Amino acid sequence: MNRRHLLTTALAGATVTALPAFAQPAAIQVGAVEILTGPAAAYGIAIKAGLELALDAINLKGILGGQKIALTVEDSAGDKNQAINAARKLIGRDKAVVIIGPTLSNEMFAVGPVTNERKIPTVGTSTTAAGITEIGPYIFRTSLPESDVVPVTFKKAQARGMKTVALMYANDDAFSKSGYDVMKASADKLGVKIVATETFGSKDTDFSAQLTKIKALKPDAIAISALVEPVSGVVLQARQLGIGPEVQLIGGNGSNSPKLGDIAGKAADGMIVGSPWFIAKPDEVNQKFVAAFKAKYNKDPDQFAAQAYDCMFIVAAAIERAGAADSEKITAALAKTSFSGVMGPFAFTSGRDPASADGVVVLEMNGGKFGIAK
Amino acid sequence: MPPWLDDFFWTYQNLVYALGVNGLLALSIYVVLAVGQLSLGQAAFMGLGAYSSAIMTLKFKLPFLLVLPASCIVPVAFALLIGGPTLRLSGVYLAIATIGLGEVLRAVYLNIDWFGGALGLSGIPERAGIGSIYGLLAAALAVLWIIGRSHIGRAMEAMRTDETAAEVMGINVPRYRLGALLASAVLAGLAGALSAHVSSFIGPNEYGFEPAVTILSFALLGGIGTPIAPVLGAWILTLLPELLRGLADFRLVFNGVIIVIAVLFLPNGILPFRLRRHGRP
């Protein structure tokens, strides 16, 4: 008794700000946990932009006969504990019936068990690591896992004559490590010989030792799984050390960013990456999305914004089909999703991952810009 | 319990756990500061406790009652490795060696598959709770309070004030220093094990430089006159970002500024009381 009393006293301050939000919700509450501050904020901000752009369109008409969706985006700052706190607040305080996010796979490993235990459907838009949806039956993702994208890229490289490959990856984040696992599996499956496996840290600036070693082994290709900033650093240093265009550079999902061209410039020319989405994809839905995004935010959307944009529609459609703002029904409805958005046709597998990788295209850097690889 | 209260506790459950765990971490830095030393290895010790306990639970399926005390072993071993050579030297050596420790252990977790690499360890069952966390916090507080009032507490304060004079009084300074560092490793190891068993996932990037500095700011804000002071410091610094959302972006700036202000202007923290121990029986 005494202990509880102490706790309540300690939390009395928290109540002051929290109580008003405990009043009953006016609209259908959807929560999102994204990284809005800190070093990885760029991803969360892009996702938030995509979600809100979609929400504008959805709330124009409303769902369930005119009800609006209220989207609350909480910041996780990339921190596991803040992500858990945010998800708990969205569910317990704001009564969110669906959670979108969190941004990073590592955060999902912490948040997923909490939301799954509470039976709140949780949809990742950018979590590509292996094992995400195995957390539980309420965990979904609309992002294509690397295992669907990388093999397409590797096949392209093989068609260009790749027989040996050196693999490099940042070993300090789950995303890059998962990407590497997939690269290794793809190479093995295609019969491409892996001549070296080298690691680095996401914040490293010196890759000379690893690249010197790789250069001496003369591989046909170098495949790199990491976020775009270290990838740019690796590419720049590879050129300095005299690794020329005869070596095919292959990027993972992290390299699929216009920043690669901005940072590495011509050094990145010839690098190929697989992508579930491409800004210049000619279909009408995509072109409308790109135009609307530019009009609202005055910049080009990236892959993360596009994935989030589709996800918001998928969630809204599931609520509509569920017929009520009820998490259990929404979960069931989500599983039966059949949707066509900017990424192409979309459905979930029975394991709650995206069903089809048909939309994957291989892009190639040329003059600092991505285009469709020939 | 009415449903809204239930929701309330569910919502803030993680925060309630964090208050308890951070209280233990504040005590862990307190015991080192109380003998006039500075260790920045608290987060690293916590990580060692978290990883070793998670592995015992996940891979060896040991019961939590065994895992919890055993989670101190590895942090204590590392405290001996670092403390052995540095505690005989001037205080800056311990500080520097412990700053490095967190970064290096991160590299170790990342490079050894057994630790899950970048993916960390997930699926840790929820074995700890309010009872174990606050029970241990209360026990630690009580023990430190009693020790603080005894001749040991007197010796610790003497060392903190003037190490040379304390040694001339016959106080075995190196032994107290090592004892404090080991106690600190035990407390941080326990905190790590408890936090791992309430959050289901631990990753290699959670125990580096910044959490170490945050833990230091707990004690510097509260002061180290009594063991309760650093715990209150921890609670304030844990609750503030939740109360003032705008502060969240500047949490690190805030923690840093607290350290600067505390060292320059409030050497005794915001709770500048000390234990009475003139001790007439």
Next chain:
Amino acid sequence: MLGQQLANGLILGATYALFALGFTLMFGVIRVINLVYGFYFTAGAFIALYLTRNLGWPMAVAFPAAAIASGVMAIGIDGLLLTRLRRVGAPELASLMVTLGAVLALYATATALLGPDIKRFPASVIGAEAMEFAAIRITQAQVLILLATIVLVGGLLALMHGTRLGLALRAMAENPDAAGLMGIDTIRLAALVSFISGALAGAGGVLIGLNFNAIQPYMGEAMMLRGFVVIIVGGLGDIRGALIAGLLLGIVEVLTAGYIASGLKEAVAFAILVAVLWSRPAGLFGRAVTRRA
């Protein structure tokens, strides 16, 4: 390949030595482990970036300007943080703690203002063109780093051992009270040491930023661990020791990454640190620096 790897190690080691110079000087003279040092390193790189990219200055002018600006910044910040502590005779650890808090706040503020992204010098100023001698490729920026390290170490040693100022600094290092009694203005000398150390940090930031061409607010923190290893292995306050320890560490790290496993770089640095602490706590080349009473 071994030749290239040794060259890589030498260059990496030179960056470590360059980084550690001012750090060890500061401890050597005023007995302060100044953790804000890493921030001056960041500041130097950002100032040079601003001068070259936004104002279009040539690097030859921007480089000394950035070093001087970092030095001036160091006088201000160190003065604010350390003067009061020195006046009240606070213990060594107090200054370590205050600079720790300050550097955390400074990094976080810089990140909030400048953004966390990696920024790069424009291609025209970096000197990334590689030259090749005997199958070893080395860029202009790397040659510059090697030269700068040699010049700065030489200059610093000449200052400390060949000038009256150096004599005063060494007297202050031995015994600040006695130095004060002998009429040495220790407050002004401390400010001067802050300036030299800050300027060295800034210069290191520019050169290392040029070499890896990756500038971001936390770049100083990333160097700090290596900085600690270098100054302890070299002996706290020992300039020559820092040079040798820096080069050694760079070569060992590159050889580890090149021939054993690239993930072990940090662990090797730390293993060296612990081994030195256990076996030769005063540094590989030093005498005991435990000061008591």
Next chain:
Amino acid sequence: MSVLLELAGLTRRYAGLVAVDSVDLAVAPGTIHAIIGPNGAGKTTLFNLISGLVTPSEGQISFLGHSITAAPTFRRAALGMGRTFQNIRIFGGMTVLENVLTGLAPSFKGGIGAVVAGLPALRRAERAAIARALDVLDLVGLRAQSDAPAASLPYGDQRRLEIARALASSPRLVLLDEPAAGMNPAETAALALLVRKIRGSGTTVLLVEHDMSFVMDLSDRVTVLNFGRRIFEGSPAEVRREPRVIEAYLGPKVAARLAVVAQ
């Protein structure tokens, strides 16, 4: 035992400077033994060598018949060696009584376990320690202030508190480093009385002092240091007559001026 503390060829070198140069010294039990010499003669370094704060470059120290050359400071204290400092080093945040209790640290045998268990033996030790501390405070005349914060005491009282702290564990030998520095004549006279009382209670006194009349009135034996070397040893009367001593103080101009300033 005829010798309590013995130094043989004790030497301490710093870079380019010999602070203490092969000093031999024997302190007889039950005496008041003074060490004098001009500023910079190495007196404080010698004290630091004896109490273990500085390690000797060469030479031997033995105390109560044991070699303590390599013993850490706290062990020397536990063997029965107390000391005060030239610049007062009391624990300012503690009360007067707590300061003196700190001096009784070696008399507590229990560790953390005993403290937490609250063992009766430990409580008895605490009670005995408090009684002893109050006695010592009586001796120096500070009993009335025993609960005051030590930092609040006036200068002269702080010196006496430091002496009380050094005496708390009834050491065989106490080293007093310039105990009369900064005291007025009345306080100095009271101090002389106190030092005699200390000797009377069975504690040998080794002291460094600049106040010549204080030293000459009080000491049984005087050792004179100059430039780190022992230049003379004898009774106060012998010292007064010894030309080498007079020269050391008055000969070189600078030394003479400094000695005067110090007084």
